[in-house]
Amino acid sequence: MSKRLIVSLAAVLAVGISPLLRAQDEKWNRIPPKRAAYNGKKPSGPAPRRDLSGIWDAAQTLGVSGATEHPALLPGGRGQEGGREDETGVAKPLPYTAAGLEALKKNKPSGPGVRQVDSVLTNDPAGMCDPLGFPYMFLWELRTLNVVQTPKQVIILSPFYGNYRVIWTDGRKPPADPDPRYNGYSVGRWLDDYTFAVQTTGMLPKTWLDHAGRAHSDQLVVDETYHRVAGDTIEYTMKITDPKMYSEPWLALNAIPLHLMADDFDIPELLCSPSEFAEYNKQVAAPVLRDPSAK
Amino acid sequence: MANRLGIVVVMVAGVAFTAPLFAHHGAASFDSANMVTLKGTVTEYVWSNPHVLVKVDVKDDSGNVARWVLEAWNPVTQSSRGWTKNTFKPGDEVSLDISPAKNKQPVGEIRGRIVINGKEFKESQ
Numbered sequence: 377m378s379k380r381l382i383v384s385l386a387a388v389l390a391v392g393i394s395p396l397l398r399a400q401d402e403k404w405n406r407i408p409p410k411r412a413a414y415n416g417k418k419p420s421g422p423a424p425r426r427d428l429s430g431i432w433d434a435a436q437t438l439g440v441s442g443a444t445e446h447p448a449l450l451p452g453g454r455g456q457e458g459g460r461e462d463e464t465g466v467a468k469p470l471p472y473t474a475a476g477l478e479a480l481k482k483n484k485p486s487g488p489g490v491r492q493v494d495s496v497l498t499n500d501p502a503g504m505c506d507p508l509g510f511p512y513m514f515l516w517e518l519r520t521l522n523v524v525q526t527p528k529q530v531i532i533l534s535p536f537y538g539n540y541r542v543i544w545t546d547g548r549k550p551p552a553d554p555d556p557r558y559n560g561y562s563v564g565r566w567l568d569d570y571t572f573a574v575q576t577t578g579m580l581p582k583t584w585l586d587h588a589g590r591a592h593s594d595q596l597v598v599d600e601t602y603h604r605v606a607g608d609t610i611e612y613t614m615k616i617t618d619p620k621m622y623s624e625p626w627l628a629l630n631a632i633p634l635h636l637m638a639d640d641f642d643i644p645e646l647l648c649s650p651s652e653f654a655e656y657n658k659q660v661a662a663p664v665l666r667d668p669s670a671k
Numbered sequence: 672m673a674n675r676l677g678i679v680v681v682m683v684a685g686v687a688f689t690a691p692l693f694a695h696h697g698a699a700s701f702d703s704a705n706m707v708t709l710k711g712t713v714t715e716y717v718w719s720n721p722h723v724l725v726k727v728d729v730k731d732d733s734g735n736v737a738r739w740v741l742e743a744w745n746p747v748t749q750s751s752r753g754w755t756k757n758t759f760k761p762g763d764e765v766s767l768d769i770s771p772a773k774n775k776q777p778v779g780e781i782r783g784r785i786v787i788n789g790k791e792f793k794e795s796q
Contacts, residue, residue, distance in 0.1 A: 407751045457699045492699050519747075646747045652719045659724065659740050664700035664772040 405644040406637075408433040408520055414635060421607025425569040428602055429525040431641045432610060432634040434518040441489045442588025443515050443616075443628035446470050448489030458485075458492025463588075466490060476591065476621030483589030487516070491589060495661035501584060502537070505648035509558035509579055511598050511614060513539040515586035515628055520643045530564055530572070535643045543574050554578030556594065572602040585616065586628070593620035603631070610634040701770040701780045709739060709779070710766045716759040723749050725759055725781065727767070739777040741769055753795040763787050 414435060441447040441456060449455050451467045461481055463469060472480065485491055486498035495503065502508060502516070513534060522533040528546040533539075543562040551561050560579035567573050576598045585592050597617040604610050612632050617625040711729035722742040729737045743749050746756075759765070768783030785792040 405750065407747070410751070459699075488698060494700050644747045644750065646745055647720065649720055653721055655719075656721055656724075656742075660722065660742050660778055661700075663740075663776040664774060664778050666700055666773055 403640065404642045406641045407644070408435070408637065408641075409635075411435040414633070417635075419606030419609035419633075423570050423604040423607050426566050426572075427525065428523050428530060428572060428604065428610065430639065431520065431522050431637040431643065433520045433637050434612075434632065434634050438518045438629070438632060439515040439586055440487055440517055442487070442590065443586045443614075444632065445627045445630050448485075448491060448588035450490060455490040456488035456492065458488070458490060460490045463490055470590065470626060471623040473619075473621055473623050475593075476618075479591035479593075479621060480589060483584060483591055485587060485589035487587040489588045494665050494667075496657055496665050500587075500589065501582075502587070502648065503653070505650045505653055507558040507583075508537055508539060509583035510539075510541060510560055510562075510576060511579075511616070511628065512584050512586060513537065513541075513559075514614065517587075518632075519646070520637065520641075521634070522643060530574075535645045535647075538645070538647050550575065550577050556580040558583060560596075560598070567601075570604045572604075574600040574602070576600070591621055592616075592618050595620045602634075608636040698780070700772055700774070702773045703770045703780075703782070705771070706768050706782055707771050707779065708766060708768050708784075709741075711739065711764070713759045713761055713763040713765055714738070715761060718746055718756040720745050723754070725765075725767070727765060729777075737777045739779065741767060741779050741781050743781045751795065753793070758792070759787065764789070 438444050441449050446466075446468045447453075448463055448466055450465055455466070462477065463480070470476075484493045484497060484499045486493060486495045486500055486503060501512075508516070513536075517536060519534070519536045522535075524531040524533070528544065530543040530545060532541040532543070539559075541559055541562060543564040545564050548563060550563055554561055554577065556578055558580055560576040562574055562576040564572055564574040577596070579592065579596050579598075581592060581594050581596075583592070584590065585596075595618050599615040599617070601613045602610050603613070610633070612629060612634050613627065614629040615625055616622065616628050709727065709729055711727040713725060714728050715724075715726040717724040717726070722744060723746055725741045725743070727739045727741060729739055731737070743754070765788075766784070766786040767781055768785070769779035770782050772778045785794070
């Protein structure tokens with residue numbers, strides 16, 4: 377067989393095989409629809425009884441400026457460039473206690489908001505690739521979740537920063553005197569066939585509530601409801617109660633839709649690597665520091 | 672006159688940019704109100720977290736080379752815009768709209784039009 381013929385056959389094979397390889401790869405690292413794709417979309421399909429299992433997309437940018445119901449932004453979304461010590465003037469202020477306000481000022485967020493600092497000056501746990509813990513993992517860029525349900529647990533896997541949660545549904549009570557954990561201790565129960573309620577306690581006080589640097593204490597209680605309003609939609613609500621830091625409970629997320637993805641939807645990973653973050657800080661964050669004397 | 676490698680840095684003050692309203696973090700360090708068109712040669716393309724980086728050598732009329740570091744978002748978000756690990760390669764001649772660092776360091780955020788080897792790269796909307 378001549379060399380030219382062999383080369384020609386190889387080229388034909390390459391052209392023929394490459395679309396097949398591409399088609400195989402399309403099964404992996406699936407990208408959810410843009411948020412705009414959900415605009416006007418009505419929940420549809422019958423909801424199964426007492427079932428949250430599946431792959432759910434929350435449209436990724438929720439909470440980037442803090443808990444969505446109370447973003448750290450001035451009216452009209454202004455103030456994202458930061459520079460302020462506290463949240464005076466934000467559109468929907470939180471009911472801080474004196475201790476809550478003091479704790480807030482110690483946290484230096486790098487996300488867009490009225491208190492944003494330069495990346496290299498932040499003490500955000502996320503900026504060190506520390507575990508986010510709960511509820512921070514749900515109050516910053518809530519993206520796509522893989523929910524697995526067993527007879528005794530609901531397990532939520534979030535490839536964004538490699539988070540997971542275990543919610544016990546076996547009837548146990550929350551621990552009375554827990555050793556604090558990043559993700560706390562979660563128990564869940566069905567209020568009716570389509571509404572799942574979760575209560576979480578025992579979170580580490582050093583973790584943040586959200587990407588705007590809101591603080592919490594050892595008294596934090598997070599109540600969630602997952603309301604399956606249709607086969608393809610859960611409405612998700614989160615309430616924060618922490619009498620040390622906030623004078624009254626407040627909603628962080630209010631009936632935000634989670635959209636059901638295909639059951640073969642492969643969620644891309646988005647992990648925080650300390651060495652990659654250190655390199656980013658060296659090459660980008662440190663050189664762009666606005667006021668070097670602030671370091 | 673700019674040479675073939677491209678040494679023109681054009682200030683386009685007040686041009687609307689196509690990036691999302693909210694950056695992942697640290698956007699306050701960049702001057703989003705004054706977009707710059709940067710022309711140069713890619714020296715390195717880093718497909719990693721927390722931000723994808725494109726490093727570009729930009730030569731001025733005197734032949735001096737400035738080594739720019741340009742950030743995009745993370746690989747997942749860039750994938751949603753049509754980027755891949757192969758979008759850039761060393762040696763590519765590029766023209767990129769960026770928001771430069773407010774402190775004038777050769778660092779910026781990729782924000783708008785992208786041209787690679789004379790061909791416009793259209794991001795997914």
